[in-house]
Amino acid sequence: MPRITLPDGSVKSFDAPVTARQVAEAIGPRLALAAVGCKINSGGGAELRDLSTLISSDCTLSIITETRRDAQGNTSPDPDALFLSRHSAAHVMAEAIQDVVGANEKGERVQLAYGPPTDTGFFYDMFVPAGLKISSDDFARIEKRIAEIIKEDRPFTRYEMPAKEGLPKLAREGNKYKADNALRAIGCKGLPTQLPAGIKAIAFEIPSGSGTVVSGSGRGTSGGSGTGIGGSDSGRIAAAIQAALDEACGCTEKCKDESSAECKKCREDCAAQHAGAAVLSFYATGTPGKNWEDLCRGPHVPSTARIGVVKIMSLASAYWHGDENSDRLIRVYGTSFFKQKDLDEHLNRLEEARKRDHRAIGKTLRLFHIDEDVGQGLILWTPKGSVIRKELQAFIAAELKKQGYTEVFTPHIGRLELYKTSGHFPYYKDSQFAPIVERNALEELCSSGCSCAEMLNRVEGVSERLARGLNERAGKEIISKDRILPDEQLVEGFMLKPMNCPHHAKIFGSAPHSYRDMPVRLAEFGTVYRWEQSGELNGMTRVRGFTQDDAHLFCTEDQIPAEIQGCLSLVKTIFNVLGMKDYRVRVGLRDPDSSKYTGSSESWDKAEKSCIEAAASLGVSFSKEPGEAAFYGPKIDFVVKDVIGREWQLGTVQVDYQMGFRFDLSYIGPDNRPHRPVVIHRAPFGSMERFCGVLIEHFAGAFPTWLSPEQCRVLPISDKSNDYGHKVLAALRAAGVRCSIDDANERVQAKIKVAADEKIPYLLIVGPRDAETNSVSVRVRGIEKDLGTLPLAKFVEMLKNEIAERKAVLGVMP
RNA sequence: GCCGCUGUAGCUCAGUGGUAGAGCGCACCCUUGGUAAGGGUGAGGUCGUGGGUUCAAAUCCCACUAGCGGCUCCA
Numbered sequence: 001m002p003r004i005t006l007p008d009g010s011v012k013s014f015d016a017p018v019t020a021r022q023v024a025e026a027i028g029p030r031l032a033l034a035a036v037g038c039k040i041n042s043g044g045g046a047e048l049r050d051l052s053t054l055i056s057s058d059c060t061l062s063i064i065t066e067t068r069r070d071a072q073g074n075t076s077p078d079p080d081a082l083f084l085s086r087h088s089a090a091h092v093m094a095e096a097i098q099d100v101v102g103a104n105e106k107g108e109r110v111q112l113a114y115g116p117p118t119d120t121g122f123f124y125d126m127f128v129p130a131g132l133k134i135s136s137d138d139f140a141r142i143e144k145r146i147a148e149i150i151k152e153d154r155p156f157t158r159y160e161m162p163a164k165e166g167l168p169k170l171a172r173e174g175n176k177y178k179a180d181n182a183l184r185a186i187g188c189k190g191l192p193t194q195l196p197a198g199i200k201a202i203a204f205e206i207p208s209g210s211g212t213v214v215s216g217s218g219r220g221t222s223g224g225s226g227t228g229i230g231g232s233d234s235g236r237i238a239a240a241i242q243a244a245l246d247e248a249c250g251c252t253e254k255c256k257d258e259s260s261a262e263c264k265k266c267r268e269d270c271a272a273q274h275a276g277a278a279v280l281s282f283y284a285t286g287t288p289g290k291n292w293e294d295l296c297r298g299p300h301v302p303s304t305a306r307i308g309v310v311k312i313m314s315l316a317s318a319y320w321h322g323d324e325n326s327d328r329l330i331r332v333y334g335t336s337f338f339k340q341k342d343l344d345e346h347l348n349r350l351e352e353a354r355k356r357d358h359r360a361i362g363k364t365l366r367l368f369h370i371d372e373d374v375g376q377g378l379i380l381w382t383p384k385g386s387v388i389r390k391e392l393q394a395f396i397a398a399e400l401k402k403q404g405y406t407e408v409f410t411p412h413i414g415r416l417e418l419y420k421t422s423g424h425f426p427y428y429k430d431s432q433f434a435p436i437v438e439r440n441a442l443e444e445l446c447s448s449g450c451s452c453a454e455m456l457n458r459v460e461g462v463s464e465r466l467a468r469g470l471n472e473r474a475g476k477e478i479i480s481k482d483r484i485l486p487d488e489q490l491v492e493g494f495m496l497k498p499m500n501c502p503h504h505a506k507i508f509g510s511a512p513h514s515y516r517d518m519p520v521r522l523a524e525f526g527t528v529y530r531w532e533q534s535g536e537l538n539g540m541t542r543v544r545g546f547t548q549d550d551a552h553l554f555c556t557e558d559q560i561p562a563e564i565q566g567c568l569s570l571v572k573t574i575f576n577v578l579g580m581k582d583y584r585v586r587v588g589l590r591d592p593d594s595s596k597y598t599g600s601s602e603s604w605d606k607a608e609k610s611c612i613e614a615a616a617s618l619g620v621s622f623s624k625e626p627g628e629a630a631f632y633g634p635k636i637d638f639v640v641k642d643v644i645g646r647e648w649q650l651g652t653v654q655v656d657y658q659m660g661f662r663f664d665l666s667y668i669g670p671d672n673r674p675h676r677p678v679v680i681h682r683a684p685f686g687s688m689e690r691f692c693g694v695l696i697e698h699f700a701g702a703f704p705t706w707l708s709p710e711q712c713r714v715l716p717i718s719d720k721s722n723d724y725g726h727k728v729l730a731a732l733r734a735a736g737v738r739c740s741i742d743d744a745n746e747r748v749q750a751k752i753k754v755a756a757d758e759k760i761p762y763l764l765i766v767g768p769r770d771a772e773t774n775s776v777s778v779r780v781r782g783i784e785k786d787l788g789t790l791p792l793a794k795f796v797e798m799l800k801n802e803i804a805e806r807k808a809v810l811g812v813m814p
Numbered sequence: 815g816c817c818g819c820u821g822u823a824g825c826u827c828a829g830u831g832g833u834a835g836a837g838c839g840c841a842c843c844c845u846u847g848g849u850a851a852g853g854g855u856g857a858g859g860u861c862g863u864g865g866g867u868u869c870a871a872a873u874c875c876c877a878c879u880a881g882c883g884g885c886u887c888c889a
Binding site: 135314315316317319322323325330331333363364370372376424427428430431498499532534535536537538630644715718719745747748749750751752754755765766767768770777786 | 817826849852879883889
């Protein structure tokens with residue numbers, strides 16, 4: 001007798017369980033026709049489900065249709081509906097690929113692994129056996145096959161099977177990826193709170209010949225290990241499944257002994273919980289047993305014809321569970337929309353986004369250059385790019401001055417000892433440039449027959465003195481004995497600095513501080529070098545040498561909340577001035593289960609609370625992310641997306657309890673005793689490189705006047721007006737405007753075209769008429785109608801004001 | 815770092831074994847033109863680097879290097 005509450009608050013009662021489709025029909029036949037799925041909330045949050053879902057208890061139900069209407073009455077594709085379409089499209093694409101690619105001479109086919117929807121489409125990871133190939137040349141054929149399947153309008157038919165039957169079925173089918181998905185679906189590995197024990201006693205039979213039979217108790221019969229699974233050996237897969245089940249239910253080495261009490265109890269627990277509750281669901285594209293099917297949680301659209309249009313986008317490779325030592329899978333990306341028009345729009349948007357790519361714009365506008373001979377990931381700032389960077393730095397520096405920061409300069413390298421003290425070496429050596437060891441020392445080591453391994457050891461070793469100091473101050477052994485070497489064996493060297501904190505800590509430590517001086521805020525545009533993996537490098541957004549707009553705030557514990565607030569208000573100011581609204585905020589907190597963190601629990605609680613409160617005060621949505629804190633303290637990160645949807649972290653604010661004792665920093669408190677300062681690391685831009693990269697995309701190269709490399713260009717109509725043009729130019733330059741003149745032998749139309757391509761905000765067309773009245777004809781970037789003719793002095797005044805106030809061009813943000 | 819794709823003039827790209835191409839840009843000349851490309855002439859390339867196959871390689875093969883996409887990583 002379900003009572004079903006609809007989104008408008010009305011209630012429909014039914015005498016017997018009904019499907020969502022029947023509810024839709026009861027509401028109206030047109031709704032039923034338009035429906036592709038439903039969202040059911042029976043108290044535990046809304047869940048997207050099939051239209052065929054049987055509803056037997058009270059719930060809130062909304063019917064999902066292809067489009068939704070917003071408050072203004074505009075229709076757009078419903079995100080939930082697209083999710084259903086794309087999830088379904090992934091199935092159809094997988095079927096089409098298996099059809100098109102066929103089998104190799106051993107009869108092996110493409111094996112499916114994992115195919116979820118994404119924000120913009122879907123992908124399917126597949127194992128492609130030797131002898132088979134998927135290439136972009138096949139896309140047309142695959143899309144054709146997809147279109148056929150869609151046209152056949154086969155229903156997505158869900159059927160369920162107890163795990164004890166479903167797992168053997170998957171094992172027989174010989175697809176370990178699906179078996180793995182099934183195990184995960186029923187709570188093994190990663191979700192041990194759900195059902196791990198209940199499925200332990202599942203028996204499953206293995207096809208003849210494999211020789212492995214897993215018995216009811218599932219113990220002692222499996223010889224397979226989790227890593228040694230053969231691609232198509234169903235027996236070994238079965239064994240591995242059993243091993244995974246054992247592991248999931250918490251079987252330890254000692255309870256593997258069936259005679260032990262632990263084992264007995266464990267088995268009893270398993271038996272007690274084994275109620276067959278674990279159910280696997282499959283979806284057939286058509287009729288189960290007859291048509292193509294896939295292990296799948298669902299939900300799906302009712303039938304293939306409801307998917308709409310599907311396009312295969314690209315191929316990439318991925319590893320099973322992201323483990324590069326595991327199987328290599330081919331990831332096929334696709335997307336789907338209900339209407340061709342929506343797909344076309346999506347493709348257009350992608351095309352437009354590609355045009356905004358900072359790497360393309362950076363090249364055409366000559367903002368930066370990366371040169372093979374200089375090195376990967378090392379940015380050469382060209383004159384134009386340098387203007388943007390300098391303006392941004394001046395902007396920040398002015399804000400810092402307002403907030404009472406002091407500026408410092410530090411060198412690009414530091415002794416290894418410095419980073420051994422901070423803990424960055426050799427702990428993070430994989431992401432650092434190799435140490436610089438003095439030539440004589442190197443030669444001496446080489447001539448004394450020192451091996452590579454030994455040399456590394458001597459470079460990475462720590463002196464007795466340093467180790468003792470660090471361990472004492474930490475109150476535990478943070479430098480283990482095996483890293484301690486006698487002084488005469490240590491090899492001294494330098495390192496390109498991977499961060500500025502140690503240098504700043506040394507500045508703080510170089511003079512005594514009273515609590516009255518706190519906080520001490522040391523700021524520097526500090527250039528750091530990190531050995532990023534070559535495959536990760538990306539234009540300006542992921543580089544190996546970059547300049548952070550860094551600062552370290554040395555403060556008392558009480559000052560943390562106010563200082564965090566100050567940092568956030570700075571970030572907010574910056575984002576506001578630049579019109580950046582599309583960002584999200586992550587608050588990285590401790591993982592409650594982990595002990596890797598330094599600092600007391602009470603301090604952490606306070607700092608985390610400060611971070612959360614500060615983030616909440618921003619008025620922007622933020623997410624708390626347990627486990628994402630740095631080991632030395634909680635942090636707040638600002639994240640933006642680039643044109644192709646990749647997220648980049650920009651600004652960051654991090655609380656650090658570790659640096660104080662590492663560097664033995666102190667201030668004298670009101671009690672006339674030394675206290676450890678807490679350090680806040682913060683960089684509102686993150687790095688100049690990444691920020692500029694993101695900014696190029698944000699503005700699509702059309703920077704506001706204050707940031708534009710060239711703010712204004714004078715375009716004389718002909719060389720008869722060149723003299724007046726140069727007069728105008730001189731006036732602008734005298735006013736501090738970055739300006740040039742295009743006195744080339746060209747028509748003004750051509751000059752406008754060139755200047756427009758360079759995205760110069762203001763163009764001054766000057767001819768005899770303007771010269772007579774000492775005025776300029778102003779053309780504004782991005783505005784159809786020009787400003788008309790203005791007296792030169794008035795225009796200069798207007799432009800100076802726009803620049804000084806860091807306003808958008810004519811006050812209009814893009 | 816791993817997998818795949820790509821590398822030809824300053825830029826964007828054609829060129830699938832037989833004499834290196836186009837458009838834009840650049841230089842010069844003509845043109846003196848009022849709001850998104852006026853016309854002409856010319857210069858410019860050891861086809862990413864190194865090997866190999868071949869009578870002959872931009873083209874086929876191998877290695878390296880760099881870029882792109884993805885994976886993994888990002889104190």
